[in-house]
Amino acid sequence: MIHEVIGINNHRVKLDNGEEIVINPDQDEFFGRNMYKNFGEMAEELNKLVNEFKEKNNSQAKVESIEDMQRFMETYPEFKKYSGNVTKHVNIMGELSRKIEKRRLYTVSEIEQDIAIKASKSEHSKLVLEVLEDPEVDNLEKIRLVTLYALRYEGDSNVTKFKNMLKKDEIKQEHINFIDTILQYSGKKSRSPFLFSKGSDLLSSVFNVFKSTFKEVKNVYTQH
DSSP: OHHHHTOOBTTEEEOTTSOEEEOOTTTOHHHHHHTTSOHHHHHHHHHHHHHHHHHHHHHHHOOOSHHHHHHHHHHHHHHHHHHHHHHHHHHHHHHHHHHHHHTTHHHHHHHHHHHHHOOOHHHHHHHHHHHHTOTTSOHHHHHHHHHHHHHHTTTOTHHHHHHHHHHHTTOOHHHHHHHHHHHHHHSTTTSOTTTTSTHHHHHHHHHHHHHHHTTTOSOHHHHO
């Protein structure tokens, strides 16, 4: 997700404030352990890391004797390294969170999930239209959403309308052509007939159960 939302170049992540952070799974145990987890799981793992740091910080703060001072000086380099690592990952997650909010990724992905699990052309066409009219949504997200809509409602006239809107956003034609390419290789004539059939109703039911189950979960990323 860091690759897609922020970008990683030679193990370096550049934040909007100009800060450049090095992340290497061979040298960063936390990153190596969690680099393939989703955003919600990462948020929970980071919360654990911060709590561990708070506990270590409290214990290190009790310097009341010469022996305490000696122990502190012996462990200070490790403590300083640990502190820097926590700060680094908090900053990266903060940047991810801001960009996700700004680019409306929660909204877009929820619409994608809804299109995938139920047929509601009128509702979905309105939602896709709203996304295409939103200047904050990235072009990549718009193309992906229209592609999914085109797969779900193949042959619908709104697809042409949506592609024309993408052109007005000055998105390259070669990128818009991706929608037709996907339809060519994954349209009704090429794919399994069960992709958007009754099985999707079962998925919808399961999805609703998940939504009700995680309604009280404090971590908003896990809820999503």
